[in-house]
Amino acid sequence: xxxxxxxxxxxxxxxxxxxxxxxxxxxxxxxxxxxxxxxxxxxxxxxxxxxxxxxxxxxxxxxxxxxxxxxxxxxxxxxxxxxxxxxxxxxxxxxxxxxxxxxxxxxxxxxxxxxxxxxxxxxxxxxxxxxxxxxxxxxxxxxxxxxxxxxxxxxxxxxxxxxxxxxxxxxxxxxxxxxxxxxxxxxxxxxxxxxxxxxxxxxxxxxxxxxxxxxxxxxxxxxxxxxxxxxxxxxxxxxxxxxxxxxxxxxxxxxxxxxxxxxxxxxxxxxxxxxxxxxxxxxxxxxxxxxxxxxxxxxxxx
Numbered sequence: 001x002x003x004x005x006x007x008x009x010x011x012x013x014x015x016x017x018x019x020x021x022x023x024x025x026x027x028x029x030x031x032x033x034x035x036x037x038x039x040x041x042x043x044x045x046x047x048x049x050x051x052x053x054x055x056x057x058x059x060x061x062x063x064x065x066x067x068x069x070x071x072x073x074x075x076x077x078x079x080x081x082x083x084x085x086x087x088x089x090x091x092x093x094x095x096x097x098x099x100x101x102x103x104x105x106x107x108x109x110x111x112x113x114x115x116x117x118x119x120x121x122x123x124x125x126x127x128x129x130x131x132x133x134x135x136x137x138x139x140x141x142x143x144x145x146x147x148x149x150x151x152x153x154x155x156x157x158x159x160x161x162x163x164x165x166x167x168x169x170x171x172x173x174x175x176x177x178x179x180x181x182x183x184x185x186x187x188x189x190x191x192x193x194x195x196x197x198x199x200x201x202x203x204x205x206x207x208x209x210x211x212x213x214x215x216x217x218x219x220x221x222x223x224x225x226x227x228x229x230x231x232x233x234x235x236x237x238x239x240x241x242x243x244x245x246x247x248x249x250x251x252x253x254x255x256x257x258x259x260x261x262x263x264x265x266x267x268x269x270x271x272x273x274x275x276x277x278x279x280x281x282x283x284x285x286x287x288x289x290x291x292x293x294x295x296x297x298x299x300x301x302x
Contacts, residue, residue, distance in 0.1 A: 061131030150270025196254025202227035214238035232263030
């Protein structure tokens with residue numbers, strides 16, 4: 001026996017037994033965080049008081065489940081859940097609803113829990129032992145807004161951002177067509193809709209990811225510091241009509257509609273990076289949500 005190797009036979013029996021147990025698979029399993037513990041760590045690090053009545057709650061699965069890995073995503077579509085399960089991640093942290101409305105309740109479905117699409121999704125979650133927790137309200141309310149921060153980082157707009165209002169930017173002069181094309185390329189989405197003169201030159205932009213509603217969008221457009229508003233989604237007979245009328249009236253206003261997923265996706269990638277700063281020992285992966293929209297290629301001249 002080498003002189004520098006410890007002699008196991010001289011170790012106290014109790015210490016030897018402890019070392020064996022510490023390195024056993026069952027001990028490693030016991031050291032895993034539960035989904036509840038992950039949520040508690042997020043609550044303690046988010047930097048704002050936890051709100052009453054928030055949608056940031058567990059949506060499916062047993063919160064006491066030991067976590068094998070965390071999948072962070074913009075929207076827990078079935079496709080995302082399949083990829084999470086395949087990669088061994090059983091806790092899914094999603095920004096948007098899983099079950100088709102804001103409160104994840106089936107009330108708006110005519111067949112409620114008997115709806116075939118809903119039932120199949122719930123069955124997959126149960127079959128693979130997944131736990132789903134939503135992280136929406138607090139990720140937006142914290143300073144800076146986590147979604148906005150991630151999107152600004154993805155676009156490379158940090159140096160153009162207003163120091164007093166994180167949603168306002170002064171860009172180098174560009175045209176509406178060039179900005180829309182640049183956003184499409186940067187965010188890897190081919191389905192962007194634009195209202196306004198393609199040749200309009202401007203510098204002042206507001207970025208409002210997701211669906212902020214007509215009141216907030218109109219307030220931004222009324223602002224002299226906003227020439228072009230970039231949003232995730234909006235209602236066509238509200239903000240879209242408002243901007244179309246403003247353009248007809250000769251006002252220097254424009255609207256770019258990215259789609260909800262592309263407008264917030266990078267914000268949840270930012271969330272995955274943030275989680276890794278305080279949750280250690282648990283695999284964390286950002287799983288992007290696929291943009292469901294596509295656009296047919298129209299032959300030239302038709």
